[in-house]
Amino acid sequence: MSKDNTKGYSGLLDFDDDDPLNATAVSKKSLVIFFLIDTSGSMKGKKMGELNTVMEELIPEIRRVGEADTDVKIAVLTFSTDVRWMYSQPISIEEFEWARLRADGVTSMGEAFKELSIRMSRGQFLNSPSLSFAPVIFLMTDGYPSDDYKAGLKLLKANSWYKFGLKAALGIGNEANDDMLAEFTGSKETVVHAYSGGQLAQMIKIVAVTASQIGSKSMTLSDENDKELQDEDVFAAKQTLLGQQIQELVGNQNDGDTVPFDTGW
Template identity: 35%
Template structure:
């Protein structure tokens, strides 16, 4: 946190958590493009953070396959964050990933004066465990209910109904990423619009009902990319 002339400025954390599907169906081009898209989005996230100096953007990542685990377990300030590629392995245990996240959405470990966290879910398939129990665990936490949520469906086999329930808002829809170009656009949008929505939260509104103050874009795909 930097010292501000004339006195300290409230510097409230925004915890951004990627939840990434790393099941075997992601192998090959999908996982390669996902790694590339997130790596390329980091500079744009830094730019958004610099435009909102009262918020401290902290990043980390959960991967889920046969098990769910923290890929970047410690919240890292966006200026110091280095992307480490994820790899594929096994099933699609999304419920386990939700449960891991829910443990971080309590206070503590979440500081009481944090801004709304951002939960960004990316998946190309169907969960293979009890995802509803995990989602209930998130919804049962105070920060889970307030979180800004984004969901990206990769390819035609992604279970959009699960992603829709994760969003928890009938006016929001998962972003469809049916090609490398669309995936890059979806990751870029999720990395910036959701952060803006969380970091520009007005003081005193932390307990207001969760309304996503943005609309996902229509992702055009007018080139000859492979379709997933």
């Protein structure tokens, strides 16, 4: 009676439209990309203008990352005096429209971490059974938190989706604290810094596209000795790979717009 290890079907798949089982669709593997964006008063002016423009340009690029294999969804959380989601749930990249952000208020980053921790669960934003990839979480800020970010980060670090997610951060201008951002990502390699408008555009694209590409790959990575890694190690290895690729790409970039944020903006 036992039917084990049945040979798989390898030919062309020919499915009958009248099959009642076709009434429920097959879902592709899915990935959620979280953008955490500082919209406090210090971002006002050219920084926010540039960020809005880059994000609008970025969406089609991320759309190409998913293509046929992966259903990529976007969730944007902004934080200033309040924390706010751009949409009430992650939106498929095909449907996503960027809502231009405005800057005002203080930097409630700790609250943003708490909010993210609540939403990153099976009962909330990550409720699709087909969610097979750990999320990508990309933090962008130009200053130091005005609330107790450590309390929020502690909560976030207890969340298993965060633990296995791909984390990256972008510091904007001279005031952004890279050490604090490295606390968020877990390594300095996944933190980049932009001091001008040109750099901001480059960095956002490098980080978001690279993280999406690595995040949506089904990988059995090899370690430095070309040995297969355990499942549990693959997530750590993905994070390391992200750091390496980001640093490599950042190193190859021109300065672009050389007017520094803090003089130009």
